[in-house]
Amino acid sequence: MDQFNIFVRDNIVGYLTVILVGIGRRLGIFQYLYKKAISENIDKKIESVSFSVSELITKLDLNERYLDGWLTAAIEVGLIEIENNDTKLLKTCPYIYDFFIDSNNPVFLGAAYGSIYRIALQEDDVFKNFKTGKLISRAQIPKDIVMEGHRATARMGNTLENYFAKHFRQFQKNLKKEGKILEIGCGYGYNLLNWAKKYKKCGIIGLDIDEEAVNFTREQVLKNKLDERVEVLTISIEDYEIPKDKNKFDLILLNEVLHEMEMDDTFRKNVIDRLYLLLKEGGIVLIGESIIEDLFDPSRKPQLLEALHKWQEIGLTSKFYSEKSFRELIALTSFKNVELIKETYNSFWVLKK
Numbered sequence: 001m002d003q004f005n006i007f008v009r010d011n012i013v014g015y016l017t018v019i020l021v022g023i024g025r026r027l028g029i030f031q032y033l034y035k036k037a038i039s040e041n042i043d044k045k046i047e048s049v050s051f052s053v054s055e056l057i058t059k060l061d062l063n064e065r066y067l068d069g070w071l072t073a074a075i076e077v078g079l080i081e082i083e084n085n086d087t088k089l090l091k092t093c094p095y096i097y098d099f100f101i102d103s104n105n106p107v108f109l110g111a112a113y114g115s116i117y118r119i120a121l122q123e124d125d126v127f128k129n130f131k132t133g134k135l136i137s138r139a140q141i142p143k144d145i146v147m148e149g150h151r152a153t154a155r156m157g158n159t160l161e162n163y164f165a166k167h168f169r170q171f172q173k174n175l176k177k178e179g180k181i182l183e184i185g186c187g188y189g190y191n192l193l194n195w196a197k198k199y200k201k202c203g204i205i206g207l208d209i210d211e212e213a214v215n216f217t218r219e220q221v222l223k224n225k226l227d228e229r230v231e232v233l234t235i236s237i238e239d240y241e242i243p244k245d246k247n248k249f250d251l252i253l254l255n256e257v258l259h260e261m262e263m264d265d266t267f268r269k270n271v272i273d274r275l276y277l278l279l280k281e282g283g284i285v286l287i288g289e290s291i292i293e294d295l296f297d298p299s300r301k302p303q304l305l306e307a308l309h310k311w312q313e314i315g316l317t318s319k320f321y322s323e324k325s326f327r328e329l330i331a332l333t334s335f336k337n338v339e340l341i342k343e344t345y346n347s348f349w350v351l352k353k
């Protein structure tokens with residue numbers, strides 16, 4: 001009976017929630033509710049958003065019958081509740097605004113659910129590749145999904161900054177006064193901008209191999225008037241020239257990048273050796289990554305979020321590390337000082353020169 005309850009309550013409701021959130025986001029329902037909420041609640045904490053069925057039909061040009069099906073299921077799983085039955089007024093359930101509508105909220109789950117849903121959209125390719133082992137190019141992933149992924153990783157980058165501030169207080173205080181930061185794999189720049197706004201006296205360089213992402217980041221740098229001290233380059237880290245000593249970096253960030261780099265261990269070892277050369281004496285590299293065995297290790301306790309990350313990225317050029325295999329990789333490089341800092345929900349690697 002317990003097992004039955006787990007499957008019915010958690011799995012079926014969970015599965016349905018992923019599908020409903022995925023479709024709701026593709027239809028623009030959540031995005032519409034976000035705009036509505038912020039226009040009605042300037043400077044107020046938003047708990048919930050109210051809307052009518054007819055409003056969604058007209059504003060989003062939706063079919064009534066289909067929308068009714070979506071809403072019925074969304075009420076059943078606890079995304080939406082009825083505010084007024086007579087007027088067909090509905091509202092989001094408690095916390096749903098934070099979880100699925102406000103993409104800036106630290107507890108926003110929309111991107112994670114969106115990427116689980118996305119696997120279903122690529123199901124035919126994934127299915128074929130189970131037989132062939134062929135990889136799916138990241139370039140095949142729609143741009144909006146990549147951008148959203150980077151927004152999610154930027155939130156992790158924010159957490160990384162909080163932990164960095166807590167564990168390296170003096171180093172962080174010094175960086176607040178001056179210094180140089182390099183972000184490798186800055187993507188669409190959400191993380192880069194967060195750090196640039198926090199470290200106002202630092203010169204910052206972001207680089208990425210994705211030209212479209214770099215162009216987008218450059219626009220954001222200009223818009224935020226950060227161009228005097230923030231530079232963004234389209235270049236792979238292995239081609240980035242080692243600067244003279246005084247221009248080396250105090251801090252190098254790799255936030256959710258390592259597992260996405262070319263999978264070959266020699267390539268990665270060479271990249272990490274390059275980071276050593278790019279760092280000033282006393283400088284540090286912060287690496288935010290899911291820590292998981294690249295191939296399953298039955299002795300590890302369950303790691304839901306890490307397993308999810310790996311499942312989302314099978315077939316993309318990604319390769320993860322467990323604590324042991326990461327230490328083995330670093331042992332081949334010039335870094336002698338490696339530390340894994342564990343916090344309640346996250347952990348990160350620190351390499352010191």
Ligand SMILES: C[S@@+](CC[C@H](N)C(=O)[O-])C[C@H]1O[C@@H](n2cnc3c(N)ncnc32)[C@H](O)[C@@H]1O
Pocket residue numbers: 149150151153154157184185186187188189190191192207208209210213235236237238254255256257260261262
């Ligand atoms: C998941 S994104 C992380 C974005 C950003 N760091 C953040 O936290 O939001 C990983 C990025 O690494 C970039 N990348 C992969 N290999 C790279 C390489 N060899 N040199 C520079 N960037 C690379 C990818 O193009 C992608 O934009």
